[in-house]
Amino acid sequence: MTSASLSRCCTLGSLHEGEATGEIKDIGSISTYFAYPADKSTENAILILTDVLGHRFINVQLLADQFAAAGYFVVIPDLFAGDTVPLNRPEGFQIMDWVKNHLPVHTEPIIDAVLKEMRENLGCKRIGGIGYCYGGKYVCRYLKSGKFEAGFAAHPTMMEADELRGVERPFSIAAAVRDFVFTTEKRHESEAILDKLEIPYQINLFSDVEHGFSVRCDLSKPRQKYAKEQAFTQAVAWFDEYVKKY
Template sequence: MASNPPGKCCGEGHIHDGTPKGKITTFAGVESYISPSPSGSTSKVLYFLTDIIGHGFINAQLLADGYAAHGYHVVMPDLFRGDPWLMDASARVPADLTLPGWVQNHMLPQVEPIVLQVLEGIKSELKPQKIVAVGYCFGAKYVIRLLANEVQAGYVAHPSFVSLEELAEIKGPLAIAAAETDSIFTTELRHETEAKLKEMGATYQINLFGGVEHGFSVRGDMSKRWEKRAKEKAFEMALEWFQFHLDG
């Protein structure tokens, strides 16, 4: 494995302040959060694949709006068909549902058809010139799979559930934001990922953010100056990566 399956840390963190500017609507038959670019152009689409908390999570929506503000038409679908993992797991019904049990209901056979269905909608309805993809934690697996031939560039943060076999299939440029403390994308697995990417001759970048944990780029504590900086720099990293590969 290049990264482990989602764990307890994937559903923990802090809720961020802000007012989302996009809207939830049905796109390509899937409920999705859509955040258009300021110009309304769909020439550059950013396909946003979320962590396990899903497209209704305000933190993800604010991130989507951030990408949109830089000229991307952002599409962020519900990968879980109305069944995201909640940060407050005690609010789930049934109350005894565990994260491993939840994950078993949202494996590749259930999730990838949604990812591909929305991708086809992006191509047919929006007709973009270029498509890039971002994946946070759970969503990273599907960005890696899309990099085999479907998108021009990809960015993932603290990835989970990625296999080395999937990584070996990428064709497009990949950037990875990693946390110093991460039981999912561990130091050992990060080094395995680096070795595989080097062996492949891939176009890649890996940035390691010290002093933060898994989930920092979505669910970090914005009251802590260092965590806030890391979250913002991880976002800037994605923007710079896409700008270089799309506009350079």
């Protein structure tokens, strides 16, 4: 793997304050959060594939609203059929037992159904994929023709070397300097793989933060807040270049 399996750090963090402005509706049987840009256009879209806390987690909904304010139609599906992990998981919770029910065979039919709806019925002409932690693996797997025009992942988990070698579209990664999942060694391995591909890529490394910082950091700590904001800016700049201009 070019990023390790899920671990305790994938569920820890801070709850952010704010009121989401999007709405939750169903795509078939898939509960989904939608956030619209000011002009209500759906042509330039972002599909967010979440960490294990899922699409109802206020932190990721607030991020979706920010991407919408930047001019994108944003969709966040429930990747787990309601079986999400609570923030700061309870004592004794075994995440590797949980993930056995959330492998590609379970997750990809959900992503496929949502992408089909976005392209065929919601008017999305260009779609960028964002993956936080768990979702980063799937952004990597879907960076192919007819799926995502470009991708962004923050502190990805469970990403396989062969999945990364198969990337065909521009890929940007935000990494934490202290990450027991996307470690320095695995980050360097990812860099070496991406450097052999004929695609634009980018890996930004942020100091003073840990795994999960782009979604679950402590906003009362200025350096963490800055890193989170810059990771968001990184994603917007990437999609402005490789989704809107595609």
